[in-house]
Amino acid sequence: MATSLQKNPEDKQERPEQQKTEAKIDAKDKQADEKASTVTSSAITSTEINKELIKHVAALARLKLTEKELEKFVPELKEIINTFSQLNEVNVDNIEPSFQPVELKNSLRDDIVEKSFTNEEALSNSEHKKEGYFKGPSVL
């Protein structure tokens, strides 16, 4: 699976649109997901930002935090999220979200095969490879 450097098959769990389904990868995630979904569409209160939540979010993002990091991050993130909740003051009824700052039209090129990297080139930045493939960690 020599893939393009621009596309990344293993980052699926992070895409916004797929968050909901991907958060259910395993039972632990699922539980937290159900707990979280009770807080729909409204900001959370300061008491909800705790060590457990931050640990869970970090795990979703494939980060292992040390105790020291957790002790530092929890109050910092609490302060940030609480302050950012001030966006609740803004009336956004009937306002469309902007995912781009300027108007963009679909930009498509003709479907013609162009020159791309050779197998060797595509593998040249990795140490973990075998028989022309990337070698990854085990799935189970």
Added chain:
Amino acid sequence: MEGITRVKQYLEFVRNETVSVEEYTARAIDESRKINSEYNYFNVITEQSALEQAREIDRKIKANKKVGKLAGLLVSVKDCICVKGVESRAGSKILDNYKPLFDATVVARLKKEDAIIIGKTSQDEFGFGSFNANVGVDFKIPLNPFDKERVTGGSSGGSSGMTQKASFAHVSLGESTGGSIVAPAAFCSVYGLCPTYGRVSRYGMMDYGSSLDKIGPITKDLYENALVMEVISGHDTNESTTLNVPNEEHSKYLENGNRKIRDMKIGVVKEAFGEGVSEDVRNMVWENITELQNQGVEIEEVSLPLTMKYSVPTYYLLAVSEASTNLAMYCGMRYGKNEKLEGNFNEYFSEVRSKNFGAEAKRRIILGTFARMSGYRDAYYIRAAKVRTLIINEYKRLFKRFDALVTPTMPILPPKFSEIEKLTPLQNYMMDIMTVGPNLAGMPHLNVPAGFENGLPVGMLLVGDHLQEGKLLRLANGVY
């Protein structure tokens, strides 16, 4: 070096063979190395490939072959912009040893015009900072060219510091998501132009926030800035968010015929001169506004109430959300830093990421993952995207009546490292109050060096409507 310090003169000397590009480049590399040992502006200096490029240009000129319009120009490039074959890490350990197989479009366009790449400049890891103090694990922090106890500003700190410090003709490419071109330009007293979103291709740039990232020139004078803009701008079939608009000759805006600015009208944003903004900064920027007024520019006080109150949380929620998805690709498999293949994929990816991302990268990944999580997504990510619409509208309304808006670029003078150590992450984010608005709205903005207070530089920020970079160049040209 031998009195050739500005690009315009240097390019003429190269073309008429008054100067050897190879010799000039060799001395420039020497100087860069010296400066770097003291100020940490480079992550990599590309001596060998720069000299090869230089020799090739000398050869072409001797043989009377046609050369590009930037023949011999020395360019440093922010680390997050890919240069073929040169270790490109976006200031992060997680990209150790990554050597791109291709040039970013902006680099390819510069090389096509025979510009020479001299190195990759230091930055906050992936652009995550306003002071360039959030460098990646094992990276060095760049120091302010006017006072080594102070910050360069970030995240394009290496590009800005080097542009100020180099005695040779040199320009740099910076990159901005929420102010990373103009903030360090202000603290280092150079011109930094952040173009309209989509004006310059992002192909080959390591993404931070894809709906916000822009590449732009950081230079010592305005002509150099305009010259680089006209080379790097334009539609790119490799990048679907580039705008399909005609290219402009930006340097024309600086010609004599365009010097008159008395027909122009600017809005002075009143919230940007209030509480929390240092008096030194306020006074110096006002002096510059008065100068524009003396040139016949019409001045009116205006208000951006929503933007000045809500742009920081709006920006950070969107930027970290996008960053947390963009950084998911770094997991020690196909490129960059890897570890011994052990454990299952979750354990392996977590190991690589936890070891090699710096503290601010982790903070932003967690914050962004949180803001997009089901249950919180509507309250944070989507709400912020809606407020962004209102902020864009607020700018658009003002640009119906004004050619540009003006604020200070940074609310304070360049702070000491000992001062910023005491700030919480939230207080750090608040420093971006002037710059995140135009970045959210995709509006072009330019830092104009405004003068010095106690030996420290102040920057004035000019903000224009979409695609109106030309007006900003004309106005800045009128200040002096």
